[in-house]
Amino acid sequence: MSTHTSLVRAVPPQVVKDLLARDDAGRPAVPFTDGEGGAPLRCCLRRSRPRERIALVSYAPLRRWAAATGADPGAYDEQGPVFVHAEGCAGPEGDGLPFTSAHRVLRRYSADGRILGGRLVHAPEDFTPALREAFADPAVALVHVRAVEYGCFLYEVRRG
Numbered sequence: 001m002s003t004h005t006s007l008v009r010a011v012p013p014q015v016v017k018d019l020l021a022r023d024d025a026g027r028p029a030v031p032f033t034d035g036e037g038g039a040p041l042r043c044c045l046r047r048s049r050p051r052e053r054i055a056l057v058s059y060a061p062l063r064r065w066a067a068a069t070g071a072d073p074g075a076y077d078e079q080g081p082v083f084v085h086a087e088g089c090a091g092p093e094g095d096g097l098p099f100t101s102a103h104r105v106l107r108r109y110s111a112d113g114r115i116l117g118g119r120l121v122h123a124p125e126d127f128t129p130a131l132r133e134a135f136a137d138p139a140v141a142l143v144h145v146r147a148v149e150y151g152c153f154l155y156e157v158r159r160g
Contacts, residue, residue, distance in 0.1 A: 037052065108142075
């Protein structure tokens with residue numbers, strides 16, 4: 001998935017598998033049937049459908065990115081709850097920016113894992129310009145899209 005200057009990244013399938021066995025807080029997942037649907041799934045970047053099997057796991061996105069890049073985020077390392085499919089997932093369908101129907105925070109990070117700032121995005125049409133603005137700064141290595149109401153990580157955007 002891409003926007004002119006960036007690459008949207010869901011939680012990768014192998015990471016989901018690892019999180020289901022033992023999440024980033026050290027706990028095994030407890031899958032459940034989502035009776036109503038609507039949970040924001042980070043593995044395929046869509047909302048769950050009624051009666052899908054999902055799990056709520058603890059995920060440390062910056063820690064995992066830092067481990068792959070050699071960065072040391074220090075105190076900026078954090079973990080939080082994310083919903084994923086409990087029994088495999090084909091990943092995102094289609095191209096575009098998911099979860100833009102509500103206010104979001106775009107949190108910018110440097111290549112060494114430090115927060116460089118953030119921006120509140122109010123409307124769906126403001127997401128692409130806000131990402132372009134973020135990546136216009138050469139110090140920005142990645143952006144986390146987060147929910148405003150809970151602060152939860154939704155997905156990562158990297159330079160394309």
